[in-house]
Amino acid sequence: MWPSKESLENISKFLRATEKYSSEVHLLIGLLSASLIAITFKLIAGAGGVPHVFEYGFVLLIVLSAFIHGPMIGGLAGLIVGMMLSPVVDTSVNTAIRGEDYFWPIRLIVLTMLGLGVGILKRLVLHLHDALHTAERRMTGTNLPNLTAAVEHIDKLIKVSDRTPDKQLNLVNLRLENIEKLRQELGRKATDEFLVMLADKFQKRLGADSYVTQTSSNELTGIHASESADAFEQMQKDINSMLLETVAIQGKERKLEAAAGLYGIGKAGQRNKSVEQLMQELTATTQRAIDNDQPLAAVIDSHSDDAEDIGAFSVKRQLQEALAKNEFVLHYQPRLNTANGYFTSLEVIPLWNHPRRGMISFAEAMPILEEASMVQYFSMWLVRHALHDAEAWFKKGYKFRISLNISLTDKLDAKVLAYILREVRAHTMASGLFSLEVSEAALVNADKKSMDYLTHIQHQGLCIIASDFGEGKATIQTLFRMPVDAVKFTKGLINKAGHHSDKKRELYSLIKMVRSKGLTTIAKGVQNREALLMLKQLGVDELQGPILSKALPKKDIPWARIR
Template sequence: MLLRRARRRPHARTSSRLFATYAAASLVPVVALGALVLHSYRNDAAEQGRAQGLAQAAVIAEMAVAPALNTEDRTGGAGIDDGLTTEQSDGMREATEQAIFRGSVLRLRLRSFSGRVLFSDDGSTSGGVPVADADFQAAANGESRATVIGTEVIRVLQPLVASASGQSVGVIELYLPYRAIADRFHAQVSRTWWRIGGGLAALYLVLALLAWWTTRSLSRYAARQEHQAMHDILTGLPNRAAFRKRAEAVLREGGTGAIVLSDLNRFKEVNDTLGHHAGDELLRMVAGRMRAALGPDDLLARLGGDEFAIMLPGRSAAEAVALLNEVRNRITAEMILDGVPLNIEAAFGVSVYPEHGTQLKELKQHADFAMYQGKRGAAGIVVYSGDGAGHPHQWLVIQAELRHALEREELILHYQPKVALPGGEVCGVEALVRWQHPQRGLLPPGEFLPAAEHSGLIVPLTEWVLRRALADQVGWAATGKEWTLSVNVSPRNLEVPGFPEFVEELLVASGIPPHRLILEITETALAGDTDEVVRAITELGRYGIGISVDDFGTGYTSLSHLRGLPITEIKIDRAFVADVARDQQSQAIVRSVIELAHGLGSRATAEGVETPEVRRWLAEAGCDEAQGYLFGRPVPWPQISVNEQTAHVEGVTR
């Protein structure tokens, strides 16, 4: 949205500059061509003048000078250095006066090879072309030379040739008028120049039009290329690069605002069941709905896949959440894809600047962490709190270290007891993984499980927990403890092909009966309702393995998600258990869950039991099992026997 502003003007200015450059560049060869043509015509005119001067000089020499000198008789083929006779001088004067009078000759000199002026029309005996001049030497050797001087005169050096011997006997220096030739040439050039100029002007106009069309085409092409480089082709939204560019510019300006990351729930299911064309149409519809809910100064971008980013300049966390609620409501409204009614959900993670950071990378990491928390829990919109463990900027480090931890056996298991109500005897344990970090000490699961679940590491981690927990179960079974073992599994584990078979093989290898293993699955995993998850749960139930729905009541599981699944246990979330002894709403919810579990043929287990009052109320309400600090904290399994006695005694006496 903000990126759309001020798009055309820079391209228009660029196009104008490019056109001006192109036009100027086109003008250069046109002008050069015109100058070349003009120069060529001038050279042609000069050459024509020289040719005409040579021809005229040859006529004068043959028809006027030679008869006047009577060179045959006078020189006999020799030079004329001895000078002219009176008769020859008179003849030359008469011939010259007639030529000068008619204007065909401006000046005439007759010179010997030594340069001596033997005759001049003005009577002078000096001056003229120096003997050392190349033209004079050429004329002395029998070669005529003509030179245009300025625009008025053609100078011709013509050899005087004796008719008897055919050899030069002197040099005739003629100055002939060039103006008439120049005028004729100028008229000819003017006509030609107008024709050529018109043609060149037409050529330049064509080149200018081509330049204009080309620059506009290039400008439009550049604009399209820039738009494609900065926008998502499918939705038309700014892409990751455009979002980064604009968001970083806004952050540099200071102020407050929010960065939001969002992705769609069950998008893979749409692609798998309806096809990728339906997935593309879904993305287009979601993009349109999100854009319609945002303001003109808000920036919406598609980062890739089903992930979107939003920048909300000038908005507080509360304002951002209020706006995102509107966005979410629009997204969740029913849509029709290929004739199938569909409701889509989305998770939103929010980070606020400058409170949560001033750099885009940091803000996106925090928003991504909040979004991940939203996908795991009931809230679809989560604002980064700043106090969560395992921040995203540490996840890459944690993931790398966790791989080594699996190889070096740095992980350990603690177990929290589950007691039967109302008696209080230990009937089962839940395996909880801990990391004995070589530098940071013993780490709880919240420090590393989010990073593991955000990557593929959760799969080998869960497999390690299952192997180790079953080995420990063999140990306590050998001491006569018939406890069930509960192990948490991620939706990713259930989506791995062959996971039920893997678990069944572990049970066979350890000799543990399948009903004594319970796999705990979060409610949100069931809400996803993907085919892989349902298929895996059904297959595990067929093997006789128990299935527990963890954190029930915090997600958005409907009864349709539970129907038909082999659910062994429903665990009531601690949020409803903590104040159940005095809060009527919590009491109503817990009673409903207990009745639901019993109606499905499952056990009801309460989490987070910390006071005798809560324990007593749960027992009276018909809850089957309980778990919490009242009965024991997570410890290595050999220590549970001590806590078992305490839990049983405390439960009975209180």
């Protein structure tokens, strides 16, 4: 019966252990073994001989020599034993064993071939094991290292780091969002070649000592360990730069439709979590980037050796100091008006520019805000700073809408709404130039007091946007009964419409219904040109997503394209 995978693995481990010596050592041991076998047999024969059957016990020693040292040494051992047992070396001893021996040439050949054969068999077993080992750790089509290889490499780095100075392990996941479309357009072979090219480019970005794997059909994962304190921040810059570049596919330049997650783990974090948990955290980080329409999300493990960031003082104190030092910054993502082709709105995207962890997305900072019970405080801070920016731009003559998400959780805070109402009345310019985004879930969960505040805010001239519509929390008819001026569709709803004709018809019906009520339609997460053209065709009023513009710092806002 063919040996099982486990049996082959055990046999291979034993055979590998026999090959740890140099070829010179193998040769010396082989020669000594062969000589010892033959000399021992001749001494026994010279002393009066042994029963004929014991002669074949020395065959086992030849087999063992070949099994341990390989075909060359095994064959040499068989040749030496055959020669020393032949009348060519000592006729008297050979005669003492069995009289005249006319078959010694045959025995010489058999013993030599036996050593060679067993040695070759060993090499075949090792080759078979290597082939299976490689196949299990390579992706079909691209031949890139797969998820199994990635897990083993991370585990190896963690074990090495236990014996070396502190190293931070950085994992990068690059998720391609149009891979199936490429396969349909280019074919599987050309798409696999593109993935190999992209993996090579990815590795050059991470550094020569990095390890890049293909962990699924549309994901590449880079693994890099570094003692440099700046490595994490540098990797953020490099990956962001790569995501903005175009790639040549069959001579045609295309924008890389991808999102990335960067997950850094200090030495303590490596000890506290299994490799599988680290990979899950990396996947979750990438998903955060996708959910927030950002090209890259970056996280450093909170249980890493950077624990003094949190342990030196409470989480709440840490956040308060971060706000006081202006570590939280506001970026703005432009929103395209399909009627005139200009950007007419800017959505506020808060980010935490952590002094050691680099730029942290709001989705990653939100759990810390909740833990410190600072969601309400941060919401008011966000309103205050967004209004300050809006007022500064208004004085410069810029007139456009600023859109701010005020439902940081699935519940509206009446105190935050009251604060907004006071601030809006104090900043008369906000009337007509400010929009508040409230999630579908928050609208459904809102109590009467919160809904009354929303109505008052709407009467002040602010636009109320029902965001994340399509999550299934509310029907469109429910939204029509609320103080809402616009409906913002989720990225998931847009993606489904792009891949399924029935979903496209459903979206078109929704858009017609919303517009018939005099409300504005907005689509978020527009990733590619096909989605852009489809949404324009369906009559969506405003579009937002990576293909149009990512979230930008204030200094990079394209004022020439804003009306």
